[in-house]
Amino acid sequence: MRVLKVGKRVGYREDYIFWHMIHTLTSKYNYSLITTSEDQKEVWIENDKEKKYPIIRFMRYDFDWANVLKKDLQRTAMNGENIRKQLVKKNADIFNIYVSQFKPVDDYESIIKNVIKHQKTTITSTIIDSLSWKEELASIEQQLDKSMMIDTIPEEAAEYQVQEIKSRVLSAAVNKRKAEQKVFNFGKPILTKVFLAIQIVVFILMEIAGSSESTATLVEFGAKYNPYILQGQWWRFITPIFIHIGFLHLALNSMALFYLGASVERIYGSVRVFFIYLFAGFMGVVASFVSTDTLSAGASGAIFGCLGALLYFGITNKKLFFRTMGMNIIVLLIVNLALGFIMPGIDNAGHMGGLVGGFLAAAAVGLPKTSKRLYQLAATAVLIAGSAALILYGFKDQADNNYDLTLSSLAQEYISAGDNEKAEEVLIKAISINSNSPNAYFLLGNLEVDQKEYEKAKEYYLQTIGKSPQFHQAHYNLALTYLQQGEVEKAKEKLDEALEIAPSESSYRELRTEIDNWLKENKE
Numbered sequence: 001m002r003v004l005k006v007g008k009r010v011g012y013r014e015d016y017i018f019w020h021m022i023h024t025l026t027s028k029y030n031y032s033l034i035t036t037s038e039d040q041k042e043v044w045i046e047n048d049k050e051k052k053y054p055i056i057r058f059m060r061y062d063f064d065w066a067n068v069l070k071k072d073l074q075r076t077a078m079n080g081e082n083i084r085k086q087l088v089k090k091n092a093d094i095f096n097i098y099v100s101q102f103k104p105v106d107d108y109e110s111i112i113k114n115v116i117k118h119q120k121t122t123i124t125s126t127i128i129d130s131l132s133w134k135e136e137l138a139s140i141e142q143q144l145d146k147s148m149m150i151d152t153i154p155e156e157a158a159e160y161q162v163q164e165i166k167s168r169v170l171s172a173a174v175n176k177r178k179a180e181q182k183v184f185n186f187g188k189p190i191l192t193k194v195f196l197a198i199q200i201v202v203f204i205l206m207e208i209a210g211s212s213e214s215t216a217t218l219v220e221f222g223a224k225y226n227p228y229i230l231q232g233q234w235w236r237f238i239t240p241i242f243i244h245i246g247f248l249h250l251a252l253n254s255m256a257l258f259y260l261g262a263s264v265e266r267i268y269g270s271v272r273v274f275f276i277y278l279f280a281g282f283m284g285v286v287a288s289f290v291s292t293d294t295l296s297a298g299a300s301g302a303i304f305g306c307l308g309a310l311l312y313f314g315i316t317n318k319k320l321f322f323r324t325m326g327m328n329i330i331v332l333l334i335v336n337l338a339l340g341f342i343m344p345g346i347d348n349a350g351h352m353g354g355l356v357g358g359f360l361a362a363a364a365v366g367l368p369k370t371s372k373r374l375y376q377l378a379a380t381a382v383l384i385a386g387s388a389a390l391i392l393y394g395f396k397d398q399a400d401n402n403y404d405l406t407l408s409s410l411a412q413e414y415i416s417a418g419d420n421e422k423a424e425e426v427l428i429k430a431i432s433i434n435s436n437s438p439n440a441y442f443l444l445g446n447l448e449v450d451q452k453e454y455e456k457a458k459e460y461y462l463q464t465i466g467k468s469p470q471f472h473q474a475h476y477n478l479a480l481t482y483l484q485q486g487e488v489e490k491a492k493e494k495l496d497e498a499l500e501i502a503p504s505e506s507s508y509r510e511l512r513t514e515i516d517n518w519l520k521e522n523k524e
Contacts, residue, residue, distance in 0.1 A: 187269035241281035280305015287353025305358025
């Protein structure tokens, strides 16, 4: 950010005071350089732990008239508000220090003593000059509650002395920026590329096997499928992370993983990211398992976990986070969560689970070169207890669900593909989960008819009717089965029951007419 500037350079005593104060605050009191003007006459520093004046602005300018001071104060208020927004502060109290050879010759005191308020920024100002610098410096020290460590000023302060202090300030700022940049280059995005490659290869294999949008193919490759998880297929809490439903789903998640995953891996390193990514994905699947019984898959939960890891980084490195990526990450998170609530077909529970899981996993493994054992142990405890509680709740809650329609739909897809053996296996699982599964019994009856096992088919159809008396298709198919065995009267009886439930079914009426004609002919 570039600030507005005014003025021209005069004198070394004032420069000595100017840079000595900045050096003291940055080296002794943990203030950091925010920005400087091109001529280095205007310097902004900040320490977010300071309560009274977290932001201080220094201005080296030799004033002649008060109107110049007034205009600069207006510019300072606008620049201060911009810096407040840049630092993401709710309010900003700024201490504004002018260093001048002389004070303005006309009335300036009413201007300098006036506290300026601009939007959410408040500016308190003072002027220190070379004539009365001791008194004014004491006032500044009292305001800041800090010693500026200036006892004397060389009578003939040389340029090299000023340059030496200035170099220390600017070198420290450069070194600090370099150290901050190292934070973003701790690791290389190797694992991100591995995860990308895995999900692309899995997608290709799914397309070869059938279709990535086929329920049967998705289930076979390990998508989240509650009935099978309840049957003990625990690996389905992990495998959905690498499975995608359609090319667009794969493309969007791959793009998000490429950028977010790489950012997280550069900060945390590959070993930590391995745990963060997989645990976030795991928590996303668990949250989806608890909240919905629909089939689902995708890396979205793990990718939201990357956002969670970046949020944890933001909490532990607030200034660096907001100065670099903070607002972009927050906006991205808000937009994606909002889309999840607005657009249909998005597993928002999985996203939220992944976000929380990624945050907790990041807290558990910690940031590189930091040691917060107590926090890491606490995060690990919450992570283990929370995931265990969620899984137990999910198994208890989902066990009461009837997956008859869900599993029958999968079985029907196998039947359409000609894989009756696989369909039968699925239907038997449906009945083992919940015996009150009329659709499963009905389809098993159909499979027995295909095998010409009419007695077995009748048993299944009767079971269907027993579970669901209004299942008119079962009455109709049972009638057809009776006809295959020559039991016309029983067939007529069941067909009448089907017509009573569904009188508009033309195929039922046509068969009824055929039976009546047959009975009439045989009676004669």
